[in-house]
Amino acid sequence: MLTPQKTNGATTSCISTSDKGVEELLTKEWLLTNGRGDYSSSTIVGCNTRGYHGLLIGALNPPTNRIMALAMCLEMVIFKGEPSSGRVPYRKSGTLSQSGNTGKIFNLSTFEFNEKFTPQGFTLLKQFRQDTGVHFDYQLDKLEVTKSVYLLRDTSTAVLMYDFKNVANPAEFVLRPFVGLRDFHSLQKSYAPLCSRRVDDGLLVRNDTPGSCELFLSCPASNFEKDEQWWFNFVYRNDKERGQDFMEDLWTPGFFKCRVEKPTKIVFWANLSNRYKPGQPINSNIGTIRESLRKHQNSIVAAGKNNKNKNHRILCLAADQFITKRQTNHIPRSTILAGYPWFADWGRDIFIALPGLLLVTGRYDEAKSVLSTFAAAADEGMIPNRFDDRNDTMYFNSVDASLWFINAAFQYLNATGDSKTFMQELMPTIRWIIDSYHKGTRFGIRSCSNGLITAGNDETQLTWMDAKYNGAAYTPRGGKAVEINALWYNSLSWLAQFYAGRDIDTANRFNSMAEQTRHSFCELFWNDGTGYLNDCISPDGSVDSSLRPNQIFAVSLPFSPLSAEQQKAVVDAVQKHLLTPYGLRTLNTQDNRYKGTYTGPQSQRDEAYHQGTVWPFLIGPFVEAFLKVNEYSKQSKKQAAEFIGPLLEHLTEDACLCSVSEIFDGAPPHKPRGCFAQAWSVAELLRAYQLINS
DSSP: OOOOOOOSSOOOEEEEOTTSOHHHHTTOEEEEEOSSSOEEEEETTSOOOSTTOEEEEEEEETTEEEEEEEEEEEEEEEEETSOOOSOOOSSTTOOSSTTOOOEEEEEOOEEEETTEEEEEGGGTEEEEEESSSEEEEEEOSSOEEEEEEEEOTTSSEEEEEEEEESOOSOEEEEEEEEEEEEETTSOOOTTSOEEEEEETTEEEEEESSTTOOEEEEEOTTSEEEEEEEEEEEEEOHHHHHTTSOOEEEEEEEEEEEEEEOSSEEEEEEEEEESSOOTTOOOOOOHHHHHHHHHHHHHHHHHHTSOTTOHHHHHHHHHHHTTEEEEEETTEEEEEEOOEETTOOOBHHHHHHHHIIIIITTTOHHHHHHHHHHHHHTOBTTBOOSEEOSSSSOEEOOOSSHHHHHHHHHHHHHHHHOOHHHIIIIIHHHHHHHHHHHHHOOGGGOEEOTTSOEEBOOTTOOOSSOOOEETTEESSOOOBEEHHHHHHHHHHHHHHHHHHTTTOHHHHHHHHHHHHHHHHHHHHHHEETTTTEEOSEEOTTSOEEOOOOGGGGHHHHSSSOSSOHHHHHHHHHHHHHHTEETTEEESSOTTSTTOOOOOOSSHHHHHHHHTTTOEEGGGHHHHHHHHHHHTTTOHHHHHHHHHHHHHHHHHHHHSSBTTSOOSEEOSSTTOOEESOSEEHHHHHHHHHHHHHHHO
């Protein structure tokens, strides 16, 4: 049995694997990021279960235009001159060497083909650990091997280190890389024109099409043998479950081979670039790299202040994975990726997540950069809902992103006191948003005569409940949506308060607008028959009284239009009918439209996306509302701590270790689904944790 190894960073997750079956191990994933949109991810046995998994997924136009460059490696330790056992050749011909000698082979890798695992390296894996990198501890007959994966910051470079310990007999180590060099949203087939050539101290692999990117591979302590092969029909079980393409062909240029006669470390490098530059340096000092990663983690935890609390440390590091840079007018500015593996930066997600990811963690400069970047990108009084995944095109199909921006901007001002940035860079955009929403802008967004905001129709999806497939919106909420008008009232109230000591006439105008909105909100949304808020008022005046979590924002936001009694009633209704161990359901289970599981092809999943599926980010506003109506009493904080307990366990034990999933099934046992790491899920858990423990 292997003992835990010392690492250069605080261990945030450690899983014993020897007592678990492969099916369970394949449900646990890991993620490394580097602040520029690149990532490395797989399962804790190293078997890719998604087309989005890979040892190096690099962003050619950070943080977008991501390329799955290096998928995985076949790794073998061979003891020669012994009876062959469980033999898997590293040549398709089946020979182990040109001399024909046979030996005992230990495969560290695990691949899945047609529901069969070949090879089965998981049988040798004893432990998985995560800190500045991820570490796989293997026990072989005559030696121990620790495989470590690191992702360098600010460059598309992955490093694999194999640490051989307790070497009793000489062995041969063989590493065969499998290359993708494809858009990370697609899968590869064997007709892809991949090729390679020797350069400097390594191998340059490229897709032989105009404008292709290039992958540089190097293993300095080894010999490379060219042996080009296509391996067919790798199976990605998660994609299969989602009704997507799930079989891929991968190309390998050959293999690196080296002799292991004593305890040693073998390092393998992979670097992705638009164009390889001859003589491009690779820093081979792995110790320096690990120390740099450790210092970065320590700085993140220190900024969060409460660094003696384990959960807080893990949440701060989880938050860091979503913070990246975007080139704006050739200047790198901070932004937030909405979720891994497939989302880029989305305005709505960013400004819901910003208080938790950047303000709670003390990352004020990055918060300022994010706010300034989106303020400068506003158009027609609207904040972009998202940037394109392959270029800088902006989309504005959201009614709430702009209102969440206003809330985040005022939260930033309160946290930092940075009135200069606020007045010069943020307030002009805030006033533009208010004026545009009042007078009218895209998608029919405007203020009605009663002061409430209306937007869209049955064919649009402008709120966060935006699932749409083949032109059909599954949760149409055109008209006056409850959380949109809660946000509108909140925005007007922020402005009235801000100008109260600065410009009395402006303050009175916003106060008058807020009061009209408050009166109309209570009149139109409060439902005496149900004892909670209606969800939406359609353009034709019909009322949707569905019991949904959107109403919780009318309590949790800094300014609520409801009376104290109404706020308490909303919290009680949401707690009784929508609260689960992992967040709030999007629809009452008694509703005939309720969907308890999020599975199957996209149309089926989209139908369930907001019709009962649990969203963990909603635990943040729920906890805040619950504490607010209970006056932040000691007993209410104790109860709220129980609410978030299962999510804290999920953070370190389930799905993507050290992060929080996008969604969970509405029905028990509430299986995690969707993105395996979601920004606002982490952010709102972190914010709730702070509220409870402050």
